[in-house]
Amino acid sequence: QVQLVESGGGSVQAGGSLRLSCVASGYSISSKRMGWFRQAPGKEREGVAAIDSRAGAHYADAVQGRLTISNDDAKNTLSLLMDSLKPGDTAIYYCAADHGVLGWWLLLNPRSYKYWGQGTQVTVSS
Numbered sequence: 001q002v003q004l005v006e007s008g009g010g011s012v013q014a015g016g017s018l019r020l021s022c023v024a025s026g027y028s029i030s031s032k033r034m035g036w037f038r039q040a041p042g043k044e045r046e047g048v049a050a051i052d053s054r055a056g057a058h059y060a061d062a063v064q065g066r067l068t069i070s071n072d073d074a075k076n077t078l079s080l081l082m083d084s085l086k087p088g089d090t091a092i093y094y095c096a097a098d099h100g101v102l103g104w105w106l107l108l109n110p111r112s113y114k115y116w117g118q119g120t121q122v123t124v125s126s
Helices: none
Strands: 003-007 010-013 018-026 033-039 046-052 056-059 067-072 077-082 091-098 120-125
Touching: 003 091, 010 033, 018 091, 018 120, 033 067, 033 077, 046 067, 046 077, 056 067, 077 091
Parallel strands: 010 120
Antiparallel strands: 003 018, 018 077, 033 046, 033 091, 046 056, 067 077, 091 120
16 A cells, blocks of 8 residues: 655745655655645645656746755655745645656646645745
8 A cells, every 4th residue: 555654844934945755655666756746725736846767857837946856765755855935835735656657748737646645734934
């Protein structure tokens, strides 16, 4: 059974940084696709960063240059380093995973993922 557990969320001031982690069990992150998504109150879930073995890392335009996704195969952990945070980044952040690789244009689509974590809250104050 695949389980994804996020951690690292919290409250920071604008301009600050956070590092989110997602530990996967029952699933090997190597040669697969994984991503980070977020959902703010009243808004749809959106992809912010994703990675797979063929397309590499892909980012949403709104976070390009501020967020960095990485994976540690040995620890079966996906990370998201978030710098220069803005109040607009406030949301619940979810880790997602699925098997196989897709075209890069599908990596940030929530429908491309079967497995989801429970989410971790990120709050950025001005």
